[in-house]
């Protein structure tokens with residue numbers, strides 16, 4: 001129970017990687033606030049997390065300043081602190097050539113994948129972390145590490161997120177550690193188009209011969225949030241079944 005008495009916010013956590021992270025943190029003794037846009041999915045997730053004693057949900061869009069303020073206020077009012085933050089929300093509504101990217105959509109992706117992350121860190125820092133300490137993990141992607149045809153703009157926003165992670169780590173040290181994780185394909189609804197119907201073929205490119213699970217990523221995020229990682233900050237840790245060792249470019 002290394003996280004006993006800590007409070008965590010995990011954004012975009014009604015399913016997928018975010019929900020697995022929330023489960024891992026609750027199992028390790030933390031109180032968790034999860035977010036997402038759809039109340040019904042959040043209610044279902046909270047039931048699976050063991051109810052209000054362990055977790056609560058606040059519905060809203062991660063890119064909405066009023067939503068961020070209400071989540072942080074709820075964390076402090078309900079559980080007394082905001083020690084841990086996982087910026088898990090990320091969007092990718094487009095597939096295709098960079099040359100065809102619509103600039104309004106591209107701006108929305110930067111807003112949600114990058115600028116909202118900075119704003120969440122600021123909100124948690126102002127409310128608690130700057131004075132009391134904290135640990136943050138951002139969800140980047142292997143698509144941010146090398147060219148990823150078809151999801152190039154998504155990859156560019158994730159590359160920016162990794163850089164922002166390093167900048168924040170320097171600005172906020174020593175009170176707050178800020179790290180990122182960069183997964184390859186993890187089996188969630190978000191990544192369905194990348195593997196559904198051809199999982200075995202896709203997994204063959206991975207030295208470890210399987211795609212990731214949300215729980216794989218949750219273990220790494222738990223480690224980086226915890227004091228076990230107290231001398232690590234500003235890093236983006238790749239978690240990819242060895243894919244990038246082969247020069248793989250999907251995820």
Ligand SMILES: NC(=O)c1ccc[n+]([C@@H]2O[C@H](COP(=O)([O-])OP(=O)(O)OC[C@H]3O[C@@H](n4cnc5c(N)ncnc54)[C@H](OP(=O)(O)O)[C@@H]3O)[C@@H](O)[C@H]2O)c1
Nearest residue numbers: 012014015016017036037038061062090185186188190191
């Ligand atoms: N899966 C992969 O292969 C993979 C690989 C590398 C990186 N990642 C990154 O991992 C993160 C999580 O992805 P995932 O695969 O777990 O996705 P997922 O299964 O589709 O889950 C996404 C979660 O985020 C919520 N969400 C989406 N947009 C939101 C918004 N604007 N505001 C608040 N909540 C929002 C969704 O709920 P609602 O729809 O109800 O809002 C849902 O709870 C993302 O940052 C993604 O870029 C994923």
